[in-house]
Amino acid sequence: MTKEFPEIYLCKRIVQAKLFIDNHFSEDIDLNNIADEAYFSKFHFIRLFKTIYAKTPHQYLIKVRIENAKALLEKNIPVNEVCNTVGFGSVSSFAELFKRITKLSPSKYQQQFKERQEQIKTVPLQFIPNCFAEQKGWIQKSNFQ
Amino acid sequence: MITRLNHVSIFVLNQDSSYEFYVNKLGFKVHTDAPMGPGKRWLTVCPPEQPDLEITLMAIEDGIMFKNGAAEQMRELVKKGTFGFAVFECYDLNTTYEEMKAKGIEFKKPPTKEFYGYEALFVDDSGNWFSLGQKK
Numbered sequence: 680m681t682k683e684f685p686e687i688y689l690c691k692r693i694v695q696a697k698l699f700i701d702n703h704f705s706e707d708i709d710l711n712n713i714a715d716e717a718y719f720s721k722f723h724f725i726r727l728f729k730t731i732y733a734k735t736p737h738q739y740l741i742k743v744r745i746e747n748a749k750a751l752l753e754k755n756i757p758v759n760e761v762c763n764t765v766g767f768g769s770v771s772s773f774a775e776l777f778k779r780i781t782k783l784s785p786s787k788y789q790q791q792f793k794e795r796q797e798q799i800k801t802v803p804l805q806f807i808p809n810c811f812a813e814q815k816g817w818i819q820k821s822n823f824q
Numbered sequence: 825m826i827t828r829l830n831h832v833s834i835f836v837l838n839q840d841s842s843y844e845f846y847v848n849k850l851g852f853k854v855h856t857d858a859p860m861g862p863g864k865r866w867l868t869v870c871p872p873e874q875p876d877l878e879i880t881l882m883a884i885e886d887g888i889m890f891k892n893g894a895a896e897q898m899r900e901l902v903k904k905g906t907f908g909f910a911v912f913e914c915y916d917l918n919t920t921y922e923e924m925k926a927k928g929i930e931f932k933k934p935p936t937k938e939f940y941g942y943e944a945l946f947v948d949d950s951g952n953w954f955s956l957g958q959k960k
Contacts, residue, residue, distance in 0.1 A: 815860070
């Protein structure tokens, strides 16, 4: 990435906009309003945001929603509830977008996560390099294997 | 021929507190969080865009690794800020610095142009320090 470093006051405004997305991702965010609040033209705001975060504000919002959706799915929350909680209007568009980004449907993601957690619980040593397990004195405990 | 690094360890004073720092403040992802018996835990996290590099948040405990009071010595060294374990990277250092400061993360050095690049130094919840640079 080659560019001039943004001035510190520009940085602060962009950070505020990013943190606004982080904290309000589940709401019906109008990115025009964020640009206004940051005192930028929409074009300037998008360009600067992308320079800093390598994503447009819209792409970043989608990323935050999907990451939060993953976290909720990992807590075994039903897919339709997750969809509403993270700010998507319809389950089908949420599922389609989720699959496009993660390569798994939300329900498959949830199932795989659950299976992995079960494995971690029952055979944790499969997830720990042996050298560390040995140093911790865990390999002697056969119930971990 | 060695091809990749997949695990690296950071010694921490308290894994619960480190979870809060690395996951909730730095935004790292939990890779594996396995309970290993009473009071024991295997906890690894990954930088958001490096899902196959596991950073082990290693509790400093008496045992095979730390014998004869070595754990206490190690805890003291970590608290004193003896160890600088890694260099992290971000897209834009000024912005990342502002964001991390807003989250209450302590910096030993603000973004500074050095002869080798643009760098800041931050400290984790245990006392370990890290360099933070940006992609060129």
